[in-house]
Amino acid sequence: MTDASAPKTASPQTDKRAADDLFRILERKISSGELEEGAPLPPEREIVQTYGVSRTVVREAVLALSNKGLVEAKPRFRPIVRKPSADTALETIESLVRRLLVQPNGVKNLFDTRILVEAALVREAAVKANKSDIANLKTALDANLEAISDNDAFYRSDMAFHAIFFDISGNPLLPAIHRAYTAWLAPQWKQMPRMADRNRTNYDSHKAIFDAILMRDPDAAEAALRRHMTDAWTQVQMTFGDI
Amino acid sequence: MTDASAPKTASPQTDKRAADDLFRILERKISSGELEEGAPLPPEREIVQTYGVSRTVVREAVLALSNKGLVEAKPRFRPIVRKPSADTALETIESLVRRLLVQPNGVKNLFDTRILVEAALVREAAVKANKSDIANLKTALDANLEAISDNDAFYRSDMAFHAIFFDISGNPLLPAIHRAYTAWLAPQWKQMPRMADRNRTNYDSHKAIFDAILMRDPDAAEAALRRHMTDAWTQVQMTFGDI
DNA sequence: AGCCTGCTTTGGTATGACCAAACTAGACTC
DNA sequence: GAGTCTAGTTTGGTCATACCAAAGCAGGCT
Incomplete structure (x- = not known):
């Protein structure tokens, strides 16, 4: 038939x-x-x-x-x-992106877009984060502090902290974008030596962002975020000599 | 052999x-x-x-x-x-994204991320646009004005104006992202009736953004951009009843 | 009931064949 | 001799058939 x-x-x-x-x-x-x-x-x-x-x-x-x-x-x-979900969509171009990244400034360009996006997100958070969002940030922050001496744990809690900003708006595309960023940039970060004092510095940076959000000050939040990110980028560069 | x-x-x-x-x-x-x-x-x-x-x-x-x-x-x-280029990477997920868009709020979610990104870009433009950037914006703005009575031409000049913000940083990923946005959101916009007075309103919005950038006022620029975008979204919704 | 065994299903691969469009080169025309 | 036409040769697209090995199953044995 x-x-x-x-x-x-x-x-x-x-x-x-x-x-x-x-x-x-x-x-x-x-x-x-x-x-x-x-x-x-x-x-x-x-x-x-x-x-x-x-x-x-x-x-x-x-x-x-x-x-x-x-x-x-x-x-x-x-x-x-x-x-199809936003995740599968991004997984689809995973190999393409990986190739893009090895081009001159590839990683830097991707990282810059992340700064752009996340800066906008922390501004948004400073303006309209609700009690629940702030509680989540506080929890993540505390987890940071607790994990300072454990590099793996700190890495996870670090990502978890940043992830919250991508969750706040409720737009389902953003968490997917965050996962893509972390997945694509991870190869760089993974090799970066993580010492307790670095973790401490990062915790302080997170706290500065958090405090600015508590104060409902988007400019301060963005500034703190940018400091945090450029600092991280400097670390990566020091690790790799140059990229 | x-x-x-x-x-x-x-x-x-x-x-x-x-x-x-x-x-x-x-x-x-x-x-x-x-x-x-x-x-x-x-x-x-x-x-x-x-x-x-x-x-x-x-x-x-x-x-x-x-x-x-x-x-x-x-x-x-x-x-x-x-x-591989950023463009080919995004073309690869084109069909996936198209499917994402038909889901509840799919278009809205994508459009929201565009607002997020472009708001950040106009802020950046307000802070660090150089003479050349501003000249480009002026040129595009004039093109808008000239095309008010020609819907097709206005549509093109409209996109060209927005494209400039994605070019300013020099990050090659951003123009690709802009093209992706316009390509993916185009199906909605295309069917939207474009009348001369709508074009006039859009021109005014563009001018407001431009003026704020001239004044080096990121807050005003972002606000103008958000007004422009939410206005556009309202138009789309009116056209389609609801999405 | 639980484990073992052998048949069946099913995706992965190999071959060989044929079609039609694209390519190539030689013959033909002006 | 440049241009054009044409027949033969690639080359991608498709079909058909066959075999392998892992997965799935079912009946039988313990």
Whole structure:
């Protein structure tokens, strides 16, 4: 059954490839919900039957879905349908970005955009952080202090502190952006020697930002954030000599 | 020739796929410059010979390169090597983002991040725009004024005005981000009726931002920008009823 | 009930073949 | 001799078939 109307023999290929068509068909079935999130794709041989195309075409279409992040294809299993999230979107360009970063000033440019964004976020926080947000910041700050002597723990609590700024607005894109920043910049930071006094300095910087937010002073908050970030950048540069 | 050492028969597939390996090999050859930008990839059949794999594997690897934006594969031509740029990186997630946008508040969330970023940029412009930057803004502003009666022209000059803020810092990532914003948000704006009086209002908004920058007043510049953007958002909402 | 074994399913790969568009080079015309 | 036409040669796109090995399953054994 389901012979459909497709011409069986070597297709008289017109302008576009059959693989693209099938890709679009599957794409639609996923976004329309006909193929449910978490469910596996039909077996390749079944898709072959259904659409009257060769397995080659099916594989290429599925591979494209996988590359675009619409399905998750583990080496030897049926591909699992994945609805797109901001995270998967950013994961998709992960390798691209990694290549961008090795270009001259690549890391610096990315880091600068982070400063730009996070400066705006701390300003926002200074203006409209509510009780709950401030409590979260305080908790994270305390965690910083407690972890000063434990580099790994401090690294985590450091990221957690910054993450809060990306959460405050409630815009779901921002936390994803923060994760992207940390993931992409991590290779630089990881190798940076982390000593207790560095952690102490960072804690102080965090506290300065926090205090400025408490005072509802966006200018001071931004200034503190920028000091903190440029300081961190200086540290990275000292570690790597130059970038 | 080039029989190499690969076992010819059906490969005893271990843990990972040969296509991934070949992908990584080609990936390296591209980023190392061994395969030059703009040059075509070798013919599939030649790659088959060189690496002792089947054409199936070669096709999958090349398709993966194409999906990641490392090569540009037109329907019937040899794939052309493309070095990654911020633009290609963002093009890669284009379809993903498009899907993100149809989710509840998708457009709004993206637009909010644009406001966040551009607000930060106009602040920056107010503080450190140099003569040349300001001249560019003036030129763009004049172009706005001139195009008020021509909707298409105004749309272009409108974008050009905003683009300047993304150029000022000299960070090459930002112009790419601007293009991504305009491309992704364009579907909404395109359908918006553009009347001369709307253009006039937008021109006035632009002028307010420009004036604030001239006065070196970041707070005023940000405020003017936010008014402009929220006004634009209101217009979009009125056009679509609700989003 | 729990473990073992063998059949079936399914993705990964290899081959070989054919089509049609693109490319190339030699023949032909002016 | 420059330009054009044409036949043969690439080359990407697709199809069909076959085999491997891991995963999944089911029936049988302990």
